[in-house]
Amino acid sequence: MTAHPHRHWAPPPSHTPRPPPGGDVNTIPWIPPPARPIVFKNAAVVDVANNSVKKSQTVVLEHGLVTSVSRDADVVVPGARVIDLDGLYLCPGLVDCHVHINMSDGRPSSGYTDPHLRATYTLKAMLARGFTTVRDVGGATFSQAQAVKQWLTPGPRLFQGGKILSQTGGHGDPRSRESSVSSLCCAPESDMSVLADGVEGVTRAARELMRQGADHVKICTSGGVSSPTDALESVQFSPAEIRAITSTVADMQGTLVTSHAYTVPAIRRAVENGVRGIEHGNLLDRDTAKLLASTGTFLTPTLMISTAKGRAPWNDTLPEYMREKNVKVRDAGRRAIQIAEEEGVTVCFGTDLTMGMGYLQSEEFTQRGQLLPSHRVLAHATTNAAKLLNDDKIGVIAAGAYADCLVLPANPLEDVRVLDVGADGRHGGIWGVVRDGRIVVARDEFAEAVEGVGGLDVDLGIEEAK
């Protein structure tokens, strides 16, 4: 051992007690300091509601909100970072209204990690794809939403309904779902749903979900693809049970009960008993679309999950029953979304990707773009989603809205494929992602501009963000 003459430490002569940071014991140490304001100049602002673009706009972001949008190029905001977008498009952040953050990425047994820990990757990857808000319809918790809100885990704003409410033997019954989705150590499937039967049982279960801070309540009124014993055609929960759930949630100020439902009888039973959201809806017919429109019921189709299951490599991994069920819903789902649009239903963007398919999330834009005009598809993921979530700060770039936006090289109202990140690892045209007024992704030309004002606010630290 050589002696190190500089390596000397001696105790201080006295100990001075330190106050907590900021003098407050309630300070949450991981909440980052407020982001410096941003002034975007020369932005082409995408106005989805009016299917138009406002050129040469100056957009100010402060305190996590958009504070002004104007043609005044001389706006001065003290301490702001000024970024000249040179005509690039500024689009509202995207919303995926049907996700399962605790089972999107990695195979179920990946490293035997807890689903809530794995979700920290999924949330970052979704944000890197431009999704600044997501609605989880099975599995996410109130505390995960808080973690995102506090930037403990970078991710999209999270709306969650806790566990799925299912009848015994229904689509959400973990015992009747595909066993390959269960994991040895943490059984994410049983974390995803709660079983209840009878008016008394479902009332208590709905109250419990509301107590846990659910933003909505998700139920199942039809069978599903990934469960071998409940037929797609099965209709689940009695009318009285559904009414008990919807009235309980309404009494407790819940916003919405939404139902997993593929078939007409399942959709009708749900809507006729107070449900105002339909998930999937693949076998929707025209008369039922009219019912959705006249009752103001939201439809969230999920084309990407059935598309992915129908092609390599996923189709080879599916058991026979699942492949057969998937064929029944895949092509019908493409027709259903068109019928719904024609009948004036408020259609929202959803993907439902599970079992390691999360990387396909933004291909949903390409799939819908084959069936509908681009500006309609963009509305699904912005303005319509804002109505579903009952939050007018989402889906728009205007004073008072959340400072959630994307920087794009092309107009998504004309070609929504600019938002498709691409399964081959391309980044599509998403050059920049801002959530809460914090820049989290910067690529291409936008990366140079961001470098000039001090770089990213938050480095997501994953390959998808590069």
Ligand SMILES: [Zn+2]
């Ligand atoms: Zn789902």
